[in-house]
Amino acid sequence: MQLNQASWPEVEAYLKKSKGIIIPIGSVEQHGPNGLLGTDAICPEVIAKEAGDEAGFLVGPTFSVGSAQHHLGFTGSITLRPTTMIAALNDWIDSLHRHGFKRIFFLNGHGGNITTIDAAFVESYAAWSLDGEACPYKLKQTSWWMFDEVAQVCKELFPEGDGSHATASEVAVTYYAYPEAVKDVVMTPKTAPEGRFTDAADYRKKFPDGRIGSDPSQATPEKGKRIVEVAKKALIREVEAYFAS
Amino acid sequence: MQLNQASWPEVEAYLKKSKGIIIPIGSVEQHGPNGLLGTDAICPEVIAKEAGDEAGFLVGPTFSVGSAQHHLGFTGSITLRPTTMIAALNDWIDSLHRHGFKRIFFLNGHGGNITTIDAAFVESYAAWSLDGEACPYKLKQTSWWMFDEVAQVCKELFPEGDGSHATASEVAVTYYAYPEAVKDVVMTPKTAPEGRFTDAADYRKKFPDGRIGSDPSQATPEKGKRIVEVAKKALIREVEAYFAS
Amino acid sequence: MQLNQASWPEVEAYLKKSKGIIIPIGSVEQHGPNGLLGTDAICPEVIAKEAGDEAGFLVGPTFSVGSAQHHLGFTGSITLRPTTMIAALNDWIDSLHRHGFKRIFFLNGHGGNITTIDAAFVESYAAWSLDGEACPYKLKQTSWWMFDEVAQVCKELFPEGDGSHATASEVAVTYYAYPEAVKDVVMTPKTAPEGRFTDAADYRKKFPDGRIGSDPSQATPEKGKRIVEVAKKALIREVEAYFAS
Amino acid sequence: MQLNQASWPEVEAYLKKSKGIIIPIGSVEQHGPNGLLGTDAICPEVIAKEAGDEAGFLVGPTFSVGSAQHHLGFTGSITLRPTTMIAALNDWIDSLHRHGFKRIFFLNGHGGNITTIDAAFVESYAAWSLDGEACPYKLKQTSWWMFDEVAQVCKELFPEGDGSHATASEVAVTYYAYPEAVKDVVMTPKTAPEGRFTDAADYRKKFPDGRIGSDPSQATPEKGKRIVEVAKKALIREVEAYFAS
Amino acid sequence: MQLNQASWPEVEAYLKKSKGIIIPIGSVEQHGPNGLLGTDAICPEVIAKEAGDEAGFLVGPTFSVGSAQHHLGFTGSITLRPTTMIAALNDWIDSLHRHGFKRIFFLNGHGGNITTIDAAFVESYAAWSLDGEACPYKLKQTSWWMFDEVAQVCKELFPEGDGSHATASEVAVTYYAYPEAVKDVVMTPKTAPEGRFTDAADYRKKFPDGRIGSDPSQATPEKGKRIVEVAKKALIREVEAYFAS
Amino acid sequence: MQLNQASWPEVEAYLKKSKGIIIPIGSVEQHGPNGLLGTDAICPEVIAKEAGDEAGFLVGPTFSVGSAQHHLGFTGSITLRPTTMIAALNDWIDSLHRHGFKRIFFLNGHGGNITTIDAAFVESYAAWSLDGEACPYKLKQTSWWMFDEVAQVCKELFPEGDGSHATASEVAVTYYAYPEAVKDVVMTPKTAPEGRFTDAADYRKKFPDGRIGSDPSQATPEKGKRIVEVAKKALIREVEAYFAS
Ligand code: NI
Numbered sequence A, B, C, D, E, F: 001m002q003l004n005q006a007s008w009p010e011v012e013a014y015l016k017k018s019k020g021i022i023i024p025i026g027s028v029e030q031h032g033p034n035g036l037l038g039t040d041a042i043c044p045e046v047i048a049k050e051a052g053d054e055a056g057f058l059v060g061p062t063f064s065v066g067s068a069q070h071h072l073g074f075t076g077s078i079t080l081r082p083t084t085m086i087a088a089l090n091d092w093i094d095s096l097h098r099h100g101f102k103r104i105f106f107l108n109g110h111g112g113n114i115t116t117i118d119a120a121f122v123e124s125y126a127a128w129s130l131d132g133e134a135c136p137y138k139l140k141q142t143s144w145w146m147f148d149e150v151a152q153v154c155k156e157l158f159p160e161g162d163g164s165h166a167t168a169s170e171v172a173v174t175y176y177a178y179p180e181a182v183k184d185v186v187m188t189p190k191t192a193p194e195g196r197f198t199d200a201a202d203y204r205k206k207f208p209d210g211r212i213g214s215d216p217s218q219a220t221p222e223k224g225k226r227i228v229e230v231a232k233k234a235l236i237r238e239v240e241a242y243f244a245s
């Protein structure tokens, strides 16, 4: 069930059965020569949608722009400052709490979001902890590629060059979601360099075409479909456990 | 051209021809018994996408959650506080400015966003004005139903009961976009009451099913298609003029 | 009754009869070659004072500096950033709420304030809406020139060249309030250009002496007196209706 | 010269001769049974106006609402939170700096403002100090009752019961400024208790009618006139020295 | 009793007997050629520790970095912006309030902190005052050199050249605390100039080696010991009175 | 070299040789029945001090209060909200950048700080990335127990019951640092439960005496000494590599 395509009476009826919701959370940032700027939002959105459709979970709107300052050297990337992101996430959480949601599961699509999402959770809990009241809701984040079976299938599909940014697997998932957006680009070098980075200038200098450690020319819609199938099942299992916790 | 489905080299190439971008901006909030919670994001998103596809404009990601505190009495509505929204919009604007965009056109789908979007623009300009530097970019917002020809077609399609919230026309647009989400609901009363409101409690008391002045049971995908066609043309005209200004 | 010239026991006595207060709100910004920098604060202050004196309403202190970034190219203009203005207005509202005021009517003197005042109202309501409590007070703004009869008398007095900034009518009101400040300046061109603007640099370039569309050399204290008389009556009518709502 | 009654070309001309400006800064808060809520804004406003008229200094708009949380137990008092006040003062300072002012002299009327004004100055300087640039302006505050000769004349006029809040001397100054607002109230006890306070509840409990240590029934317009004369001279001397520093 | 070296059950036991805590608060900033950057944190920390050990008071962690923008022209100085400091102090206060502390006594070591600490207290009280609830705790600050007997002993030990920054007395206290850090430096000039300052550039220009009015080459561990003994007694007296108030 | 015990000329001399600094960062929070509230600040402080003394690195002041909302159910714990912590860390970073430091290495002592420290780094980099300038400094954090050899020695010393909060190893380090603070407490149960937590109420319910998975009664000063020796060497190696990077 997609919140954005539901009416309020439908969500009200859902809340009588379940107090849980999934929020896909991504980023709008460069994903190399053949990857989509929306990759990190598209991946969790697609996985959450398919899982929600199959298992009946409510899937909220995608929090699509996240923490991407390091990609600003590449055209089209958009970032929130961490303090803005913490404020926005807390407004979402406060709104969902207002309606009685008690389990909010963020399915994350961007490694750079993880720490700021956690800081936002702590900001939310801190208000209750300082007031001396028990917080009535629980917050959780999981990045889709961290499910064991997803990691495994990605390893199988891309034994080499999956990489850590603009990965073959995430590009594949977006190609599955938007086959019309498949881009045929020769990668030079075939596999991008590895490394760490700080700000946007540093990133651009070290990773000239935006990729880190990956050869995303291996990505196909079919491989993406496979990943989504596996991720969907993993997500359903995790969400069921979480909503029941 | 959809930024989310483009690669960074594609956006870089676009920027050589044009410094303009369209950002659909909406809200996630109740839209009455048969309207979608995502209505206000979906409408500008669909119109901008069709316009962008036809005229070649770059359409950025949708700023989907906006200013909706007055709808929080209805399940599923999500709001940003105005100060959060101003911060988030400024982060988007600063990111786009970083890449060299000079005309940022927000196509708005929610009346409740208008004043806060304007305050965000002023916040952005104020930084330049206080520094004594000329701001290198221009910001503009237009709500899709305010184009003259759109207002006219809506009047033709719904001579009575278009209303001012959960309007027949906006519901029609979303039914065109997501025909699988069409909801068949009898409206009681047929046309909802008119009026003004302050906070969520006040709104809920005055408008028990969420609608204001509308009978959205008149909405059909076909009527939505008609509205989108008209809006698309109007948007192309406005955007061409704006990007050339 | 002027709050600033009342004692606290007098205001306490007032609150037993009425829960309403008027707050004049303006801006300190250039008003062309013969207009006062304080114009936008002076106009609502004078109108509110005369209305309050006649009808017994409580008139609070003037919120005198507002949103004026676009005028910073002209010496003497002072602005708040919108986020600062939202914070300050919320502190005023919270203070008045603490005392039990339930209707706060902002009489506005500056077009540039309107959206940020509205955003401040939404910020205030949002706190209650997110908490799930009914907000115990109502907030309203009206700009003095928007009363129908005021618009009409201004049209009569200045059939041409009233304009939209440094208007003949607002300058006339200030000349009525401060006849010692009347400035005799020849306008070149007689009527200023019309147009739209973004930041301070853009404004200054388009409107070299600060006026927009006006010929304020037509302003006289007598015409100002006439406008204030009409505005006073309109305000009393509106305020009585609002406080009784 | 009153900024609010000047045109921008007049202020521009002034800036060719002087880079200094006086900003009266006050508070809107209870001042006991016969004192005006606006006392702390009125006093520096009157003194600054007379000094500016005599010596030709530019006097800006009054920053009228300040830091008054401890008075919120008395109807009509309005406060800014310190962080809001720091933001607002910095917006004023940034605006004045934009125009080229280099000496900004805040004439203060409220003891409770002093620390927050200083914190605002430090916030302003800190931006420059962290950037490693020399700040081009200087900021100063003085409370009008702290001039030696003012302290002396108050002591002469009110050898007993001048007190420390709702003082006989400040009430006298307001009676001079607004003789129509003189209030004839018997004080019980004649002289109010002394003491220290924390929040509004604590203040109200210790000082039931709002006064601290004072018998303001001694205040008359004539005594106020005398104080203003002395304060005006002291201010001119201080301002001349400061603007020349 | 040092909170940092206590366990939570020990602090819980303490709270059964006393609701008071001492927080040393300082700054990390240059203290001239022979003074330690940590001087302003070390002094109140040492005095509070000895007082706490002797009288059984609970001494919390040192708030070590404060308001020092004016010292940023000298290497090693670190500052908080006042608004950050207000936020941080309020988080500390809210945490201590959560545990039931009702008297929080800040023993201050830096003149530049005083106004911002006070603004932080007002920010804390304002939340209660605006809510209309009595604040359950009291906040107090005293700077260690302001105790009468401390002022007197410093005057005795350093009849000349104690000064107002990088004072002989504060350097002596740190030498007592860290005798291994004694620095033997010839002062040129022997006694530093006096004066006032604004930002870091202004400070550095006026006070080339960082001292104001002092000759700290007079400092010895023995003199520091003497000062600490006197300060400890004064603090115990003040704290006992405050905790009992 | 301890910044707090150095003079500014000494730090200036240091900066001629090295642009790097170590900042210990901790938390003030319960550490079970026999652990110190200051544990998380003490551990990195001691290790950094010994490493700095041996290898000549500059060690700055300890950022002692961090992100500890989940411990507020236990008396004495103090927290910063994440947004406050981000602001404070950025003020520290801006100050150090002002002096020319280019490598700032935070040695962390608290798992709960990690994500917020990272968000603070991103906030800092984002300012440069959005401005389009290369950030001139690099920021790094490492938690002392994450060095491989430290993990190994802790495993050797405490093959069972080291745990994940109030660990035997961290308590041992504090006992080495403050042998006078050793507390002899019988643990019930001997080894504390494992698990995850959200807010303070949740934490307290699951971990009644504050420990997670640990038996810190095994801690002794001698074992702490051993850990510090190993950690010191690891830190020197890491810091040398980092400062040279
Ligand atoms: Ni990605």
Ligand code: NI
Pocket (backbone or CB within 6 Å): B031, B039, B040, B109, B110, B165, B166, B167, B170
């Ligand atoms: Ni809508």
Ligand code: NI
Pocket (backbone or CB within 6 Å): C031, C039, C040, C109, C110, C165, C166, C167, C170
């Ligand atoms: Ni105007």
Ligand code: NI
Pocket (backbone or CB within 6 Å): D031, D039, D040, D109, D110, D165, D166, D167, D170
């Ligand atoms: Ni006063």
Ligand code: NI
Pocket (backbone or CB within 6 Å): E031, E039, E040, E109, E110, E165, E166, E167, E170
């Ligand atoms: Ni000092």
Ligand code: NI
Pocket (backbone or CB within 6 Å): F031, F039, F040, F109, F110, F111, F165, F166, F167, F170
């Ligand atoms: Ni720990």
